[in-house]
Amino acid sequence: KQEVTQIPAALSVPEGENLVLNCSFTDSAIYNLQWFRQDPGKGLTSLLLIQSSQREQTSGRLNASLDKSSGRSTLYIAASQPGDSATYLCAVVLDRGSTLGRLYFGRGTQLTVWP
Amino acid sequence: GAGVSQTPSNKVTEKGKYVELRCDPISGHTALYWYRQSLGQGPEFLIYFQGTGAADDSGLPNDRFFAVRPEGSVSTLKIQRTERGDSAVYLCASSEANTQYFGPGTRLTVL
Numbered sequence: 001k002q003e004v005t006q007i008p009a010a011l012s013v014p015e016g017e018n019l020v021l022n023c024s025f026t027d028s029a030i031y032n033l034q035w036f037r038q039d040p041g042k043g044l045t046s047l048l049l050i051q052s053s054q055r056e057q058t059s060g061r062l063n064a065s066l067d068k069s070s071g072r073s074t075l076y077i078a079a080s081q082p083g084d085s086a087t088y089l090c091a092v093v094l095d096r097g098s099t100l101g102r103l104y105f106g107r108g109t110q111l112t113v114w115p
Numbered sequence: 116g117a118g119v120s121q122t123p124s125n126k127v128t129e130k131g132k133y134v135e136l137r138c139d140p141i142s143g144h145t146a147l148y149w150y151r152q153s154l155g156q157g158p159e160f161l162i163y164f165q166g167t168g169a170a171d172d173s174g175l176p177n178d179r180f181f182a183v184r185p186e187g188s189v190s191t192l193k194i195q196r197t198e199r200g201d202s203a204v205y206l207c208a209s210s211e212a213n214t215q216y217f218g219p220g221t222r223l224t225v226l
Binding site: 034041045051101103 | 150155156157158159160163174206213216217218219220
């Protein structure tokens with residue numbers, strides 16, 4: 001069974017700091033890995049998707065890296081802003097020969113960025 | 116519509132009652148997923164449809180839970196004899212390729 005762990009569980013930082021959120025997974029036979037953002041009372045918004053053959057993806061101030069063999073991914077947030085405050089979830093799809101399949105989620109990192 | 120929609124947004128029911136939760140996926144998406152998220156936890160997979168058929172229902176916790184997608188678009192998650200432990204946010208997602216697009220969820224509270 002795939003287990004996804006996220007560290008830290010919560011993070012509170014002042015505006016402007018560069019952040020690192022960590023994700024690890026037990027089964028390295030993944031098809032892809034996604035980072036999501038969840039705001040209170042809202043659904044999930046996909047931030048970055050990394051295919052198993054890729055090492056990293058970037059979108060604006062966000063950069064996600066993937067080390068498939070060691071079962072780890074890292075989300076970097078540069079120059080954090082109060083609007084970044086949310087819960088960040090990591091999820092993987094197992095490699096079953098298809099692009100479609102269930103997501104295995106971590107518990108998330110709750111981020112608070114204060115002005 | 117532009118995104119995945121779910122109705123109702125909130126549902127309060129009494130223990131033992133039957134509930135139905137609805138999901139309208141993005142038009143044209145053949146894959147549809149249901150997840151359940153308890154407070155402080157990540158979403159947990161329930162069931163995945165490819166077209167009209169359930170491709171993977173291994174996440175359904177017991178036989179009180181059932182889901183259908185009769186025409187390959189809208190899906191309904193049905194919960195019989197609800198229990199207090201069923202209280203959670205039920206999330207629906209749809210997909211055509213790699214990325215799953217999530218709806219806002221239905222918050223179910225069983226009193």
